[in-house]
Amino acid sequence: MELLAVRPGGLYVDATVGLGGHAGEILRRSAPDGRLVAFDKDPGAIAHARARLREFGDRVRFEHADFREIPERLGGEAPQGVLLDLGVSSMQLDEAARGFSFNAEGPLDMRMDPTEGFTAADLVNRLPERELADVIYRWGEEHASRRIARAIVETRRRRHFTTTTELAEVVRRSAGRSRRPGLDPATKTFQALRIHVNRELEGLGPALERMAGLLAPGGRLAVIAFHSLEDREVKQTLRAVATRGFRILTKKPLVPGDAETARNPRARSAKLRAIEREVA
Known part of the structure; x- marks a missing residue:
């Protein structure tokens, strides 16, 4: 969450909201007037997240849509941060x-x-x-x-x-x-x-490029991958994007420490990479 540099105000996007854990943290850190658009292609995830994030009222908007549809759904608004957590959620695995x-x-x-x-x-x-x-x-x-x-x-x-x-x-x-x-x-x-x-990897690279292109100056895109195929695509795409007015914030991916994997064993393979749009 530190890499996303969430601050009060502005617009943020959780591209795969899941149960809403990351979304809740973004909304708390962007209080009192920050807004969040929460995407997920799983209608069950949207329902769970909507219930969990009810306290934030109209500061959060839900979109039952794949993350590849984000540019069309945002309607031209430039977010300060986009978080994309790839792969299957704990809710999906446990059910x-x-x-x-x-x-x-x-x-x-x-x-x-x-x-x-x-x-x-x-x-x-x-x-x-x-x-x-x-x-x-x-x-x-x-x-x-x-x-x-x-x-x-x-x-x-x-x-x-x-x-x-x-x-x-x-x-x-x-x-x-x-x-x-x-x-x-x-x-x-x-x-x-x-x-x-x-179709998890279909069009992932182009989708990341489009998300990066949406960012406001100084805005950040953070991506969490869970297996080598995802991480390879993320790494190559962010490197290519970084040659066009962006800078890479993670020369090497951030991985969870022992304490975090002890709390959540499923996080052991997670790799986090991020870029920032340069301020002209």
Whole structure:
């Protein structure tokens, strides 16, 4: 939050509001008259955040929209700060019915916006073996992708996949032991399917460039990534943007300390990068 340099007054954007934790902190720091526009493509997240942030009244506006739509939704206003927290939220992981987690049985869905698009079940039950292997390798960086895809296809000849635990069991049997101690063998495959279902990396670079272009002079864009594919795209894009009237605030990404990861183990892979628009 320090990197965003929130101060009283002005306009701020939380591009992925989730449960509203970051949004609440921005609103407190920008009091008494700072405003926030909170975006999320997950209608459940918008509902939770709206309830949590009720005390801030009309200082906060909610938009059920993907962060790629921010320029159109802001209507030409220049924010002092934009925060983009990528990846899946704790609420989505903890709610078995959303189908994001391999640790609890739920429908094989994985859509951040459950009102649109195809599900993870659609992918694993319909994609040809080679395409499925490519998805798992590209978005999960899973070296056993072909073996996993083959096992999925062989299994679906007998029965369709409908639940997260059914898929996780097949993946674990076929993936072999993880190279990283403590990493569930199903992790990378579930990540790959989630990214593909939600088009998480599609247009991320251009979207970051457009967000940076919206900033007021002295305004800041801060981005939190959770895996190497996201972080690589963020790093390359911010470096390119920094050659055009911006400066990088994080020569190396900021990562959580031991105390923070002890409080929130899911934050252990988070990397924060930020840029600032120069004042002419």
